[in-house]
Amino acid sequence: GAGVSQSPSNKVTEKGKDVELRCDPISGHTALYWYRQSLGQGLEFLIYFQGNSAPDKSGLPSDRFSAERTGGSVSTLTIQRTQQEDSAVYLCASSLDSTSGNTIYFGEGSWLTVV
Amino acid sequence: RKEVEQDPGPFNVPEGATVAFNCTYSNSASQSFFWYRQDCRKEPKLLMSVYSSGNEDGRFTAQLNRASQYISLLIRDSKLSDSATYLCVVRLGDSSYKLIFGSGTRLLVRP
Numbered sequence: 178g179a180g181v182s183q184s185p186s187n188k189v190t191e192k193g194k195d196v197e198l199r200c201d202p203i204s205g206h207t208a209l210y211w212y213r214q215s216l217g218q219g220l221e222f223l224i225y226f227q228g229n230s231a232p233d234k235s236g237l238p239s240d241r242f243s244a245e246r247t248g249g250s251v252s253t254l255t256i257q258r259t260q261q262e263d264s265a266v267y268l269c270a271s272s273l274d275s276t277s278g279n280t281i282y283f284g285e286g287s288w289l290t291v292v
Numbered sequence: 293r294k295e296v297e298q299d300p301g302p303f304n305v306p307e308g309a310t311v312a313f314n315c316t317y318s319n320s321a322s323q324s325f326f327w328y329r330q331d332c333r334k335e336p337k338l339l340m341s342v343y344s345s346g347n348e349d350g351r352f353t354a355q356l357n358r359a360s361q362y363i364s365l366l367i368r369d370s371k372l373s374d375s376a377t378y379l380c381v382v383r384l385g386d387s388s389y390k391l392i393f394g395s396g397t398r399l400l401v402r403p
Contacts, residue, residue, distance in 0.1 A: 208389060210389075210391075212393075217300075217395070218395055219296070219379065219393040219394050219395035219396060220336070220379070220391075220393035221393075222390055222391070222392070225389055225390065227389065233389075233390070268335060268336075280338050281338075281391065283335035283336055283337070284335060285334065285335050286335055
């Protein structure tokens with residue numbers, strides 16, 4: 178489809194392992210966001226990419242979290258040495274650019290469970 | 293204090309009822325406001341933007357009160373399909389790309 182695509186859709190991992198979550202934004206969208214949503218909670222901003230500008234990493238909760246966006250398109254969110262509190266759904270979103278008039282579109286999320 | 297606060301609900305209403313949700317935001321520099329809808333285990337989707345003059349989209353009416361820093365959503369003639377969580381969202385003026393989400397208000401519409 179033409180929407181934001183995320184993989185894996187579900188991931189169960191053991192505490193201490195590393196995980197990589199992938200996001201493929203809508204074609205032509207230069208802005209890309211990662212959010213996290215824990216059970217029953219609102220969305221928590223993690224990181225933002227806009228074109229070739231330096232990303233806004235201000236929402237990353239610890240240095241175990243990192244993200245990159247290669248070629249201005251696909252993004253990967255990496256969580257090292259996962260902890261149980263990392264269990265959440267990780268939502269990626271994209272928009273045409275960063276201007277306030279542009280709607281952001283979310284992917285269906287990657288559901289992470291750390292056991 | 294959370295930047296965007298909502299009553300978590302749930303609001304349990306019969307079909308056909310009118311229901312209203314409020315949301316308050318703490319940052320007076322906030323520039324843009326939205327309501328998103330999120331179905332269970334699904335991603336959030338934009339329901340409607342909220343404009344200063346108020347706006348209506350079918351059965352849905354959104355209002356903004358900048359002086360009191362709150363936003364409202366009114367749903368008339370509720371349908372079973374309206375059952376979902378409604379997220380209040382604010383975009384800050386000083387970093388216009390970042391959306392701040394409330395925790396959501398859950399609506400259950402019963403037959």
